[in-house]
Amino acid sequence: MFSYYLKLSLLSIKRNPILSTLMMAAIAVGIGAFITMLTVYHIQSGNPLWYKNDQVYHPQIDMWNPDQPYRESKPDSGPDLFTYRDAMALHESDIPTYKVATFKTGDVILPESDELAPFRDVGRMTYNDFFQIFDVPFLYGGAWDDRADQGGEFVVVLSRELNDKLFGGENSVGERVRIGDHEFTVTGVLDEWYPVPKFYDLTNGAFQGPEEYFMPFQLLHTLESPQWGNTNCWKSEDYGTGDEVYPNFVNGECIWITYWVQLDTEQQQEEYMDFLAAYSSEQAELGRSARPENQTINTVEEWLEWNEVVGDDNRVLVGLSFLFLVVCLLNTVGLLLAKFMGRAGEISVRRALGASRLDVFRQQLIECGSIGVVGGMAGIGLAALGVIAVKKMYSFSGPAGMDMEMVVTAFVTAILASIAAGLWPAWQITRVPPAGYLKTQ
Amino acid sequence: MDIKPIFSAMLRNKTGPILIALQVAITVAIVSISGFIISERIEKVQRPTGMDDANLVFAEIAGFGEEFDQIATYHQDLKALEGLPGVVSVGYMNRPPLTGGGSSSTFSTSPEPDSDDSKGTAYWNIDERAVDALGLNIIAGRNFDITEINRTNDQDMQAYALVTEAYAKDLFGEESAVDKLMYNGLGEPIRIVGVIDHMQGAWVGWDKLDRNVLFSSLRGETSLGYAIRVEPGLADSMVPVIETKLQEINRNRVVTSVRTLHEFMDRSYRQDTAMIKMLVAVSTLLVAVTSLGIVGLAAFNVNQRRKQIGTRRALGATRADILKHFLTEAMLITSVGAALGVALAFAMSFWLGTQFNLPKMDWWYVVPAAGGLLVIGVLSVLGPARRATLISPALATRSV
Secondary structure, eight states, X not given: OXXXXXXXXXXXXXXXXXXXXXHHHHHHHHHHHHHHHHHHHHHHTOOTTGGGTTTEEEEEOOOSOTTSOSSTTOTTOOOSSBOHHHXXXXXXXXXXXXXXXXXXXXXXXEOSSTTSOXXXXXXXXXXXXXXXXXXXXXXXXXXOOTTGGGSOSOEEEEOHHHHHHHHTTSOOTTOEEEETTEEEEEEEEEOSOOOSSOTTOOTTOTTOOOOSEEEEGGGHHHHTOOOOSOOBOSSOOOOOSGGGHHHHHHTSSOBOBEEEEEOOSHHXXXXXXXXXXXXXXXXXXXXXOSOTTOOEEEEHHHHHHHTTOSOHHHHHHHHHHHHHHHXXXXXXXXXXXXXXXXXXXXXXXXXXXXXXXXXXXXHHHHHHHHHHHHHHHHHHHHHHXXXXXXXXXXXXXXXXXXXXXXXXXXXXXXXXXXXXXXXXXXXXXXXXXXXXXXXXX | OOSHHHHHHHHHTOHHHHHHHHHHXXXXXXXXXXXXXXXXXXHHHTXXXXXXXXXXXXXXXXXXXXXXXXXXHHHHXXXXXXXXXXXXXXXXXXXXXXXXXXXXXXXXXXXXXXXXXXXXXXXXXXXXXXXXXXXXXXXXXXXXXXXXXXXXXXXXGOOEEEEEHHHHHHHHTTSOOTTOEEEOTTOOEEEEEEEESOOOOSOTTOXXXXXXXXXXXXOOSSXXXXXXXXXXXXXXXXXXXXXXXXXXXXXXXXXXEEEEHHHHHHXXXXXXXXXXXXXXXXXXXXXXXXXXXXXXXXXXXXXXXXXXXXXXXXXXXXXXXXXXXXXXXXXXXXXXXXXXXXXXXXXHHHHHHHHSSOOOOOGGGXXXXXXXXXXXXXXXXXXXXHXXXXXXXXXXXXXX
């Protein structure tokens, strides 16, 4: 019966090409706009590490200005970054499975070959746990060993892009690269890796790409690595002059380090909370922290929320585009009504020949569904174009776009919407008394 | 004209008019709210920068190696850049404004360290040439003297400053700031030599965007930045020329960026311009879909009522009467829809204000939206209505 109804609806669509096209266009445009905005929202609200959401945590303690919370809007919350001294104190703990202190930096890279001019690139100082905790994929080699984490060895992990640039994409493990004033040995090359949002360091914009090279954190003292991320200070400190400046800054009260831990079990999580509490109250006794109760651990999801990664603009646009879809559907309801009413005669004949109201109703809904299928597919096409346009507007070059989830959402929305739009007209048509129409035939 | 028969004609088939009225309502609401957000964003993007922004190019370089001499490079670069045809004026500025990156600090009128009355501002390092290169306007006091530019890496030498008028007011109220002292967090004094009428700083979303302090300093061990003012209309074409020149004269450093100020501004306002474009797109499509809906309904009505129209014509109604009938009908439906839309707009604006950090819509934004939809409603119905006037009175006498 279904296939017969389907045939009927195709016939009916063919018979009324203008009206049918208009309906499909209305659904396509509505779905296109709505799914475009929803996809942008979906990208922004994504959590690349969702599968480790109960394992990976961003701790927070509050060593900020005793007279003033870090953010007036979040008085119960410490800052989003750490001082060097606090990060190193947390790093003493053996509770986490993995732990990583990290910050963004940058330096001049001097290629061997004369064909390539020296250039400046963005890098990251971090521990080898970084690649474990965030499941960073390697193309060649791997992270440096634990000894290198102490800071004595000049080793580096390159991004795939930088390896392409410097070594033409060859396996460069063991090769040497000159970065700034030192020669580094390559221990690994990353594969394609572009988490969106850039959850592990949100301080300079959540939609930037990852860094191009990675080095042992403790090299910062030797290299005097500049802070390319945010540095926030609440206290004025005299860093002296010349060679004293960098160490004085590092050991000062400015915050500039991101810290992450992996806590696999509930027991670890509880122990770690206790550890943070003990550290905070110890520092409070030393007079350093005025709000020792503000320590917590955040899952990646909570951390994205805390940083308000999804903009208000985007939420407003999702709402407005949904209303737009509603208007397109109201339009479709009107068009369907016109179309069905024009067919009152035909329906009356079918009714007179024994079709029940339910049969007629079902047949009309199947027709709406088929219009929804076509409109939905066109809508997915429009949304794909829309997402490309929006990405261009934001100059966002990351790989994120419409995924299967969004395609399915678009399709299901289109079909449900067109069936919902068809309910009222289909019901109306079943109420037409057949006799009245049969008489005039 | 009597509205009553039109009204009763509509009541015979309520669904169509109700659908159209709802569409018009949502359209009016969205168009007024979008219009408000769009005009607010346009205002934000078009705020004056205080600089000759259309003609500014910024170049940044990073030195490397032991031999890199910052001051020698500075003099060499200035000479080379000034010699380029098309360049009007060059000065040192540690980093370009309006990039979303920069430094901020607080200063106070009291020498007490970390004083409570400290006021926040962005700060920059420039030389005595940068004021002219940026096109800044000094309204009180004077520019730096060349002898006041700190060429050492000594932190204590940061002793002279130019401030924007907005920041001068923060510190000194209505009093003149010229020749007064302000103090950094350590309590070290800084002498204000002049006041600039206006200049935008680093972060376009910051409420202190117009608070800026310019220090007379070339500090920075391995990097240099230049503000380059070029002849009108040449900004884009000068970018590659400047880049090549800087690379040519010294291979012992990296030219990290050469960009126009407008490029930085476009990036800083990307979120806002994207929002404007998307709201314009949604509103335009919405109006188009709604007006198509009105056309559709009117065409359907005309078709359904061919016989009645013919009868009315036969009974003496003129073509103008028929036209008026459909126009009045459209007016009625869109008016009801627009009235609903105005209410919906206010409700939505209120709700958005509570949910998001959005300012409340000015009430008069509903006026052009509702008025525009009324006009569009009438225009959309013109085509079908004109076709209705062409229906012959003879139709009434035919049975089918």
